[in-house]
Amino acid sequence: MFRSGAFVADYISPTTDDQVQPNGVDLTLDVVFEQLEPGRIGRDGKQIGDRVARPLEELERKDPDTYYLPRGAYIARYGERIEIPDGHVGFVYPRSSLMRNSCMLNTAVWDAGYEGRGEGLLQVHHDIEIERGARIAQLVFAEASHEDVYDGSYQGENLEND
Numbered sequence: 431m432f433r434s435g436a437f438v439a440d441y442i443s444p445t446t447d448d449q450v451q452p453n454g455v456d457l458t459l460d461v462v463f464e465q466l467e468p469g470r471i472g473r474d475g476k477q478i479g480d481r482v483a484r485p486l487e488e489l490e491r492k493d494p495d496t497y498y499l500p501r502g503a504y505i506a507r508y509g510e511r512i513e514i515p516d517g518h519v520g521f522v523y524p525r526s527s528l529m530r531n532s533c534m535l536n537t538a539v540w541d542a543g544y545e546g547r548g549e550g551l552l553q554v555h556h557d558i559e560i561e562r563g564a565r566i567a568q569l570v571f572a573e574a575s576h577e578d579v580y581d582g583s584y585q586g587e588n589l590e591n592d
């Protein structure tokens with residue numbers, strides 16, 4: 431069973447009332463990165479390729495705090511600290527307005543016990559402007575049984591400023 435947005439909101443911070451939806455909580459865009467170097471997925475481990483943060487405004491376009499993204503693939507970091515409670519699994523979907531603008535957010539499984547500011551793959555199929563802090567995704571929780579909790583390399587990621 432999927433939980434209500436009000437339930438999910440207790441595990442996401444910060445949140446405003448605008449972010450709480452009937453079936454989940456909207457996540458906002460914090461930072462956009464561009465990958466520069468190849469990564470590696472091995473049988474025993476993995477390496478994430480070097481990346482650089484996109485500039486927030488380009489010279490010819492002056493809206494502050496806005497990303498101007500040409501076609502391409504980017505890593506988007508969400509603005510919220512996310513916790514997946516015991517007995518649950520999380521899924522992130524793109525906000526439909528992103529999809530309707532020819533962009534897509536690809537995501538993976540959010541494990542029970544994970545805590546951090548996670549990331550998603552932002553695919554831009556048509557140039558788009560996205561303001562920093564704008565809602566781009568929605569996180570939902572489904573009840574799920576599990577034996578262990580998440581204890582991988584991304585545990586506690588991107589929480590330095592908390």
Ligand SMILES: O=c1ccn([C@H]2C[C@H](O)[C@@H](COP(=O)(O)OP(=O)(O)OP(=O)(O)O)O2)c(=O)[nH]1
Binds near residue numbers: 537541582
């Ligand atoms: O779209 C997603 C999906 C998941 N996560 C977070 C939550 C999840 O619990 C964690 C680890 O995901 P996964 O288990 O898929 O990572 P992995 O590649 O198997 O690495 P590790 O074994 O170090 O966990 O990353 C994201 O940030 N974005």
